[in-house]
Amino acid sequence: MINKIADSVAQALAGVQDGATVLIGGFGTSGNPIELIDGLIAHGARDLTVVNNNAGNGDAGLAALLKSGQVRKIICSFPRQADSWVFDDLYRSGKIELELVPQGNLAERMRAAGAGVGAFFCPTGYGTELAKGKETREINGRRYVLEYPIHGDVALVKAERGDRWGNLSYRMSARNFGPVCAMAAKYTVATVHELVELGEMDPEAVVTPGIFVSRVVKVPRVATQAGGIRE
Amino acid sequence: MNSYQKRSKTELAQRVAQDIFDGAYVNLGIGQPTLVANHLPAGREVVLHSENGILGMGPAPAPGQEDYDLTNAGKQPVTLLPGGSFFHHADSFAMMRGGHLDICVLGAFQVSATGDLANWSTGEPGAIPAVGGAMDLAVGAKSTWVMMDLLSKTGECKVVQECSYPLTGLACVKRIYTDLCTLECTPHGLRLIDTVAGLSHAELQGIVGLPIEL
Numbered sequence: 001m002i003n004k005i006a007d008s009v010a011q012a013l014a015g016v017q018d019g020a021t022v023l024i025g026g027f028g029t030s031g032n033p034i035e036l037i038d039g040l041i042a043h044g045a046r047d048l049t050v051v052n053n054n055a056g057n058g059d060a061g062l063a064a065l066l067k068s069g070q071v072r073k074i075i076c077s078f079p080r081q082a083d084s085w086v087f088d089d090l091y092r093s094g095k096i097e098l099e100l101v102p103q104g105n106l107a108e109r110m111r112a113a114g115a116g117v118g119a120f121f122c123p124t125g126y127g128t129e130l131a132k133g134k135e136t137r138e139i140n141g142r143r144y145v146l147e148y149p150i151h152g153d154v155a156l157v158k159a160e161r162g163d164r165w166g167n168l169s170y171r172m173s174a175r176n177f178g179p180v181c182a183m184a185a186k187y188t189v190a191t192v193h194e195l196v197e198l199g200e201m202d203p204e205a206v207v208t209p210g211i212f213v214s215r216v217v218k219v220p221r222v223a224t225q226a227g228g229i230r231e
Numbered sequence: 232m233n234s235y236q237k238r239s240k241t242e243l244a245q246r247v248a249q250d251i252f253d254g255a256y257v258n259l260g261i262g263q264p265t266l267v268a269n270h271l272p273a274g275r276e277v278v279l280h281s282e283n284g285i286l287g288m289g290p291a292p293a294p295g296q297e298d299y300d301l302t303n304a305g306k307q308p309v310t311l312l313p314g315g316s317f318f319h320h321a322d323s324f325a326m327m328r329g330g331h332l333d334i335c336v337l338g339a340f341q342v343s344a345t346g347d348l349a350n351w352s353t354g355e356p357g358a359i360p361a362v363g364g365a366m367d368l369a370v371g372a373k374s375t376w377v378m379m380d381l382l383s384k385t386g387e388c389k390v391v392q393e394c395s396y397p398l399t400g401l402a403c404v405k406r407i408y409t410d411l412c413t414l415e416c417t418p419h420g421l422r423l424i425d426t427v428a429g430l431s432h433a434e435l436q437g438i439v440g441l442p443i444e445l
Contacts, residue, residue, distance in 0.1 A: 079361055
């Protein structure tokens, strides 16, 4: 029998290794799997490379993970925000490495990893600082930059609904990076607010099929600001 | 005393909105471009795209109705219009990069006469870089429009022969909407679309310091 349901976040994350590349869903606080990030802090794995669109907001979630000193490098598109003070301090004092990636490339590089694509030519960033040193090619009169996939050892994803096969659906724009993170990692953990019996999810509305998911953990809904719904 | 009046922020947003056609799929960048949504002429059905995975994005919710699972690119709460849809980030950026969006409106630090765009970094030493979707948006839409004041706060023209700030994209801007004029960027340089009342072509060329074809 397939049962991907984990009893706790700690159980789901027990196997995370030092040095792992961790893909984390979310755009700002929307879709941010905060319980899994807290679980990773409690787990204590070190020397991590984290991939997320941002580099933490305020003092909780990803910001807290950065502050814990467990992260060696972050790959993201938009680290600087009004409330990114934790990252800002680490970056300015040389305690964290930054790879800045245009947002669409971040998503597509993860998608490529999940899809088994070796690399792809992309027009984004051609002729800019972010394409410096990268291979380029002109194809049918348009100029492209060669971009490589971003593979994850672990993906942490916040979903809305799931079942024991790992099928997932999301809630509104909290979906954002979740599905691409899920497919790009060897081991994907998703939180859900509703766990349902097999067959209860509308097969036409499954967004991430269970094949991309390793563990599902049920967590309570959190209030707005932290990325959940207002109760 | 100038014989002309600059367009206010509202008037500039109205000017841009006037050119957005019925049925267009449009991405409005963070900041000033967001205002354009409030001025779309009545009777035109325009579908707004938000890079974090929304088509058919609606206005801000009433106070107390905010839901932080439904936010825009600036991470502010928004609403969804009937017919709207959600999708993941790779699909969202495929809509840009794949040329499916009709119009994208962005702010800018500088635009060159041939449409090079600089809007993501001032290149200041020590500044923390952040690019977000700027480079993806710039190269993706069928038409990329810039909306900005013609002059910087220190009085320098932001339409230039060659950008001195780090580039976002090469030859990607089609039109520049400013508080003084609307310009088209072509491979040969600038072409005039309009100026505010009372500002002559010669005066505008004097301000910009570049030839502007009529």
